[in-house]
Amino acid sequence: xxxxxxxxxxxxxxxxxxxxxxxxxxxxxxxxxxxxxxxxxxxxxxxxxxxxxxxxxxxxxxxxxxxxxxxxxxxxxxxxxxxxxxxxxxxxxxxxxxxxxxxxxxxxxxxxxxxxxxxxxxxxxxxxxxxxxxxxxxxxxxxxxxxxxxxxxxxxxxxxxxxxxxxxxxxxxxxxxxxxxxxxxxxxxxxxxxxxxxxxxxxxxxxxxxxxxxxxxxxxxxxxxxxxxxxxx
Amino acid sequence: xxxxxxxxxxxxxxxxxxxxxxxxxxxxxxxxxxxxxxxxxxxxxxxxxxxxxxxxxxxxxxxxxxxxxxxxxxxxxxxxxxxxxxxxxxxxxxxxxxxxxxxxxxxxxxxxxxxxxxxxxxxxxxxxxxxxxxxxxxxxxxxxxxxxxxxxxxxxxxxxxxxxxxxxxxxxxxxxxxxxxxxxxxxxxxxxxxxxxxxxxxxxxxxxxxxxxxxxxxxxxxxxxxxxxxxxxxxxxxxxxxx
Numbered sequence: 055x056x057x058x059x060x061x062x063x064x065x066x067x068x069x070x071x072x073x074x075x076x077x078x079x080x081x082x083x084x085x086x087x088x089x090x091x092x093x094x095x096x097x098x099x100x101x102x103x104x105x106x107x108x109x110x111x112x113x114x115x116x117x118x119x120x121x122x123x124x125x126x127x128x129x130x131x132x133x134x135x136x137x138x139x140x141x142x143x144x145x146x147x148x149x150x151x152x153x154x155x156x157x158x159x160x161x162x163x164x165x166x167x168x169x170x171x172x173x174x175x176x177x178x179x180x181x182x183x184x185x186x187x188x189x190x191x192x193x194x195x196x197x198x199x200x201x202x203x204x205x206x207x208x209x210x211x212x213x214x215x216x217x218x219x220x221x222x223x224x225x226x227x228x229x230x231x232x233x234x235x236x237x238x239x240x241x242x243x244x245x246x247x248x249x250x251x252x253x254x255x256x257x258x259x260x261x262x263x264x265x266x267x268x269x270x271x272x273x274x275x276x277x278x279x280x281x282x283x284x285x286x287x
Numbered sequence: 288x289x290x291x292x293x294x295x296x297x298x299x300x301x302x303x304x305x306x307x308x309x310x311x312x313x314x315x316x317x318x319x320x321x322x323x324x325x326x327x328x329x330x331x332x333x334x335x336x337x338x339x340x341x342x343x344x345x346x347x348x349x350x351x352x353x354x355x356x357x358x359x360x361x362x363x364x365x366x367x368x369x370x371x372x373x374x375x376x377x378x379x380x381x382x383x384x385x386x387x388x389x390x391x392x393x394x395x396x397x398x399x400x401x402x403x404x405x406x407x408x409x410x411x412x413x414x415x416x417x418x419x420x421x422x423x424x425x426x427x428x429x430x431x432x433x434x435x436x437x438x439x440x441x442x443x444x445x446x447x448x449x450x451x452x453x454x455x456x457x458x459x460x461x462x463x464x465x466x467x468x469x470x471x472x473x474x475x476x477x478x479x480x481x482x483x484x485x486x487x488x489x490x491x492x493x494x495x496x497x498x499x500x501x502x503x504x505x506x507x508x509x510x511x512x513x514x515x516x517x518x519x520x521x522x523x524x525x526x527x528x529x530x
Contacts, residue, residue, distance in 0.1 A: 064522055066515045067396075067433050068441030068478035081438065083398075090478065092398060092438040094518055110522060111325070111436030113343055115402070141343045141405040182403045183354065209436070266522070 057105075062098060065091040065107060072105050079106025096266070114140040114208035114238040116177045116186040121195075123203070123236035124188065126171045132158050134167050136175065139208065139238040142185050146175065150189040172198040174234055174242065194234070201232075201244030202255050206262040208239035213265040214258055221261065221271050228278045229254045229287070253278075253287045291466045294451040301451070302462055303332070310446070310458045310506055315427065315517035317434050325435025327517070329427035332460055333417035336424055338431040342407035357402040361390040363424060365413040385421050386411075392425050392445065392474040392484035398438040407437060418461035419447045425474050425484065430514050434521070442514050443483055445474035446506040448499045450491060455498050457506045471496075473503035477511040 055074030059065060071082060072089045081093045082105055091097060095107040116122070116138065124136035124144055134151070136144040148158055151166065167173065173188075174195050180186035190196045206214065215222050215235055226233055231245025231254055241258055245251035257274055264270060281287050294302060301307070311332030320326035323339035346352040363385040367376050378386075389411065397407070409431070411424045422445035429443040449459040451467040464470050469489025475482050491499065 064519050066442065066518045067439035068476065069515075070478065083440070085479070090440070092440065093436055094433045094522075109436050111434070113324075113436070141345055141402060143345065 057099060059097040062096045064095070065097045066094050067092055069097075071097055071107075072099075077104045079104045081107040081109055109209045111207065112209045114138070116140055116142060116144070116180045117237070118177050118180055120177045120237040121234070122175055122177060122188070122238040123198075123234070123240035123242055124173050124175055124238075126167050126169050126173065129163050129167070129169060132163075134163065136173065136188055138175075138186065138188075138236075139205070139240060140186075142180070144175070144177070144186045144188045146173075146188045146190065150178070150187070150191055153191065167197060172203060172242075174198060174236070198242060201242050202251055204241045204243065204255050204258045206239050206241065206258065208237070210262045210265045211235060211237055211239055213270070214241065214261050216271055221274070224271055224275055225254055225257065225278075228275065247287070250287045253281065292462065294463055294466060295454060299454075301456065303460060305458075307454055307456045308502060308505070310509055311460065313426075313510060313513050315430055315513055317430060317517050317521045323431075323435075325431045325433070325437070327427040327431040327434060329423050329430075331419070331423045331426075332458075333415060334413070334420055334423045335415040336420065336427050337412045337414060338424065338427040339410045339412075340407065340428070340431040340435040340437070341410075342435070343402040343405035343437070344408075346404065346406035352404040352406070355403050356399040357397075357404075358406045359390055359394055359397060359399060359409070360406055361386045361393070361409045361411065361428070363389055363411045363413070363421070365416060365420075369413045369416045385424075388484065388486070389421060389425055389428065393428055393432065393443055395481070395483050396429065396439045396441055396443050396476055397432065398440070401438055407432075407435075416461070418459055418464040419472070421445070422447050422458075422472050422474065426510055426514060430517060433518055441476035441478040441481075442511060443474055443476055444507045444510040444514060445472060445484060446503055446510060447472040448503045448506070450489065450495065455495060455502055457502050469495075471499050471503070473500065473507065475504065475507045477504075477507055 057072045069091045091107045093109045095109040122138045124138040127137045128135040132148050134146045138144045175188040175190050177186050178189045229250045234242040243254045314330045316328045319328045325340040327338045329336050425445040449467045450469040451463045469491045471487045474484035
């Protein structure tokens with residue numbers, strides 16, 4: 055069962071990755087027991103048997119239970135249309151937004167959410183036949199009142215989160231702010247200290263740019279420590 | 288029509304000094320356009336072509352969307368200044384046809400079923416033309432699609448093979464195309480050894496066609512290597528400075 059790449063080697067679509075009985079991870083496909091990459095990305099073998107490619111670019115495709123950060127683009131009769139940075143527009147029904155049943159003939163939906171509002175939402179249904187259905191009826195979800203919004207490429211989201219949330223928890227701890235990462239590549243940073251909040255935004259942009267660097271968490275941590283020492287933040 | 292020029296000299300070299308089985312010089316740059324999701328720029332001999340890819344994105348008008356897969360849309364367009372005599376910027380019959388042909392050459396390589404109800408748009412702008420633009424367009428479009436992060440079975444590479452003064456020649460330029468006996472554009476997914484485009488214009492025997500396909504395959508392999516180098520170099524070392 056030969057493997058034709060070294061760990062984290064850059065591969066292009068159509069590159070032969072391996073032959074034999076391996077499990078298929080993301081962004082690979084197989085023909086006659088041969089496994090090929092389907093995107094431009096970094097090839098990896100996990101647990102000695104799963105072959106996967108981490109893409110370098112790509113759009114966000116919704117998945118059920120994903121937390122996303124969206125922007126209201128339209129207000130309908132009983133729902134809102136939400137831009138979730140994806141080829142598919144999300145929709146939020148009144149019943150998924152308000153805790154009490156309301157008479158939609160009497161109330162103005164714009165009073166709750168208006169065009170341009172930012173919300174943190176969760177995908178509750180999406181099957182490629184219909185647009186993704188969102189909810190904001192859980193704790194920590196809902197309209198965003200303050201903070202800074204960063205937009206990064208959706209494929210870099212796992213890097214910002216880090217291994218088991220290592221990167222994000224380090225940022226939160228060191229910069230004393232709360233970070234909500236939407237799987238669609240939008241990240242909300244809220245902190246008591248505005249300078250630290252903006253510093254976190256800059257660091258997230260940097261993580262996106264240097265996503266391929268190994269030991270990035272430590273590097274970012276050192277930058278924060280240095281900035282703190284110099285009294286910048 | 289002007290008098291037919293000599294396409295092959297006594298030494299067996301072509302009008303631009305190439306051997307019969309020699310490609311024009313090819314240079315591919317990736318990610319040249321900031322606002323496109325993926326882009327590529329190819330210089331093949333005197334051809335200069337820019338390709339932009341957008342998507343998968345929401346399709347407008349909506350009724351054109353397909354419930355089970357993405358729609359691939361291609362626009363091949365020649366700039367008015369791309370040829371010696373000014374070309375009207377309106378899409379000509381030829382451009383409409385080439386758009387379709389290029390779309391059909393690229394379609395088998397894409398996993399369109401992964402993005403139902405969306406569209407993937409490919410814009411091909413020929414800035415300077417010197418024969419074989421459809422093949423160069425396919426080569427560059429495949430690179431731009433990969434740069435956009437769109438899942439593909441393989442890259443698609445293309446080259447035209449033709450017959451000039453009775454001999455089979457690789458990668459025809461405009462003069463050879465115009466005065467040669469045959470012009471056969473071939474596009475392939477080289478890794479999978481599948482042909483996605485095969486056209487033929489002119490007269491050729493079956494034996495010659497076999498020779499043509501062999502030569503095309505050899506040329507496509509060289510182009511395929513360049514495509515991969517271009518894609519990978521964008522992310523390795525100083526590749527960032529390209530474009």
